[in-house]
Amino acid sequence: MLRIIRLSPSRYHHWNRAQQCPLNDRPSCPRLSPQQLTPAEVETIQGLATSQEYRHAPTGTLAILAQRLGKVFASASTWYRLIRDHQWRRPRQRIHPAKPKIGIRASRPNDIWHIDTTLIRLLDGSRAYLQAVIDNFSRRILAWKVTPTFDPGATAEILLAAAKGLEHGTPTVLADGGAENFNGAVDELVHSGLLHRVLARTEITYSNSMIESWWRVLKHQWLYLNTLDTVRAVEKLVRFYVEEHNTRLPHSAFRGQTPDEMYFQTGERIPEELEAARRQARQARAEVNRKRDCAACELRAANLN
Numbered sequence: 379m380l381r382i383i384r385l386s387p388s389r390y391h392h393w394n395r396a397q398q399c400p401l402n403d404r405p406s407c408p409r410l411s412p413q414q415l416t417p418a419e420v421e422t423i424q425g426l427a428t429s430q431e432y433r434h435a436p437t438g439t440l441a442i443l444a445q446r447l448g449k450v451f452a453s454a455s456t457w458y459r460l461i462r463d464h465q466w467r468r469p470r471q472r473i474h475p476a477k478p479k480i481g482i483r484a485s486r487p488n489d490i491w492h493i494d495t496t497l498i499r500l501l502d503g504s505r506a507y508l509q510a511v512i513d514n515f516s517r518r519i520l521a522w523k524v525t526p527t528f529d530p531g532a533t534a535e536i537l538l539a540a541a542k543g544l545e546h547g548t549p550t551v552l553a554d555g556g557a558e559n560f561n562g563a564v565d566e567l568v569h570s571g572l573l574h575r576v577l578a579r580t581e582i583t584y585s586n587s588m589i590e591s592w593w594r595v596l597k598h599q600w601l602y603l604n605t606l607d608t609v610r611a612v613e614k615l616v617r618f619y620v621e622e623h624n625t626r627l628p629h630s631a632f633r634g635q636t637p638d639e640m641y642f643q644t645g646e647r648i649p650e651e652l653e654a655a656r657r658q659a660r661q662a663r664a665e666v667n668r669k670r671d672c673a674a675c676e677l678r679a680a681n682l683n
Contacts, residue, residue, distance in 0.1 A: 415452060420460065422450045427461055433469040437461065482584040483514065487641045488544055490514035491551045492589040493533065495558055498601065498612055506609045508616060509533065509558070511540040512589045516640035517629050519620045524613040534563035541572055550574045552586050
């Protein structure tokens with residue numbers, strides 16, 4: 379008969395149980411499904427799941443712990459289903475530490491520099507050392523160098539290269555505590571008055587995260603996409619990306635300007651030009667879409683006529 383009227387047996391029995399059982403608060407009739415949990419067991423599970431005493435126990439572990447305590451004997455899947463269906467909230471609110479505050483920020487170019495060294499492993503197991511100086515205000519890479527060995531003397535060379543275009547002022551250089559940043563050659567530059575050196579996380583509370591962030595972008599967005607087999611290949615790849623970073627790629631911290639435009643103060647009109655272009659593009663997009671007709675539009679117009 380069920381096949382003739384195209385009704386599944388499960389739906390028929392579900393309707394039959396719903397008509398026979400007057401307990402509306404139960405998912406199925408206790409007489410026809412005697413293995414289902416009793417109201418007392420469900421209440422016990424709710425109490426354990428929402429208890430502050432057991433908030434450190436995962437739900438699956440808590441299901442087994444309840445069995446060992448002799449309170450309720452139900453599988454972990456049953457616990458998960460009850461918590462999901464009844465939307466019980468376990469007292470597991472996470473208290474996260476405060477978000478990292480905004481790092482040190484300069485108000486003009488050549489006010490604060492960051493210098494750091496990173497290690498790049500080549501395919502043959504050897505290493506290449508990359509050192510660079512970045513301007514805090516513009517995010518422009520002022521100078522960089524790739525060496526096959528760790529050379530503490532390269533820091534003074536890079537700082538001198540970065541200071542070539544320096545007309546006035548004394549930049550503050552944030553550096554980590556390492557032999558490459560604290561040696562005789564760098565000390566001579568500091569004593570000459572060309573720059574002022576501070577040790578990150580020691581002399582000031584700020585970290586050297588700006589240059590470290592650029593290392594991460596350089597490696598994962600470019601270097602690791604290529605074959606790093608020789609120091610010369612790494613140097614060629616770094617030269618390309620530094621040029622792209624400084625002159626072509628807009629930085630996310632700015633409103634469309636590149637680091638070079640921020641450093642040389644030549645991109646003041648870029649944000650206004652981009653905003654005007656966006657308004658014009660939205661207007662053109664709306665005009666094109668208004669002129670397009672689909673089958674639904676044609677049918678609606680025909681009905682109106």
